Amino acid sequence: MKKYLLFLLPISLVISFSVQDSFATNTEWSYPVTVADSIIVISPIPELDSGSHGPRAPMVVPISASYDSMLSSVILSFTSNLGEIKVEVLNTTTGGYDSGMIDTQFLYATIPITMGPGHYVLLFTLPSGQRYRGSLIYES
Numbered sequence: 001m002k003k004y005l006l007f008l009l010p011i012s013l014v015i016s017f018s019v020q021d022s023f024a025t026n027t028e029w030s031y032p033v034t035v036a037d038s039i040i041v042i043s044p045i046p047e048l049d050s051g052s053h054g055p056r057a058p059m060v061v062p063i064s065a066s067y068d069s070m071l072s073s074v075i076l077s078f079t080s081n082l083g084e085i086k087v088e089v090l091n092t093t094t095g096g097y098d099s100g101m102i103d104t105q106f107l108y109a110t111i112p113i114t115m116g117p118g119h120y121v122l123l124f125t126l127p128s129g130q131r132y133r134g135s136l137i138y139e140s
Contacts, residue, residue, distance in 0.1 A: 038136075040065040040074065040122070045131040063124055067113075067136055074111040074122065074136070078104045086125040087111060093118030113138050 042063050062079040081104050088099040089111060096115035113120065117140045124132040 038067055040067060040134040040136050042122075042124070042132050042134040045123075045133055061132060062126075063132055065122065065134055067138075068110075071110065072113050074113065076102070076109045076111065078107045078109075081105045081107065083127040085127070086123075088123040088125075089113075089115075090121045090123070091115040091118040092121060116140070 042061050042065055044059055044061060060079070062082055064077050066075050067073075068075050084101045084103050086099065087102050088097070090097050094115060096118070098115070102109045102111075111122070117138055119137050120135060122134045122136075124134075126132075
């Protein structure tokens with residue numbers, strides 16, 4: 001029995017340390033995604049008056065996003081029911097803008113990309129007022 005434990009323990013440690021957290025972490029800027037079917041980095045937008053400027057821990061972002069080229073849509077998933085969030089989509093190349101509310105109770109949503117090719121910025125505002133952003137470059 002001890003031989004099995006000595007064999008399985010190192011393997012389980014390697015596996016547990018190699019599994020990455022599925023949540024995005026706080027990054028300074030989210031860089032645009034240009035590859036089809038790619039993950040879009042969502043990052044928090046810092047508040048102007050954040051108070052303390054001491055050491056900060058990584059922040060769990062409750063939204064994950066990816067671009068699906070077959071659907072020509074951004075696929076969103078949420079860590080929990082965040083309520084109704086405001087979503088703004090801005091095509092900085094053409095100046096196109098769209099916004100709407102998404103109910104997160106099903107933990108999943110899609111945003112169609114309908115304003116043609118360009119650099120898109122996605123802005124998310126939670127009911128708490130916390131804001132997040134992501135961006136992608138859509139090429140037809």
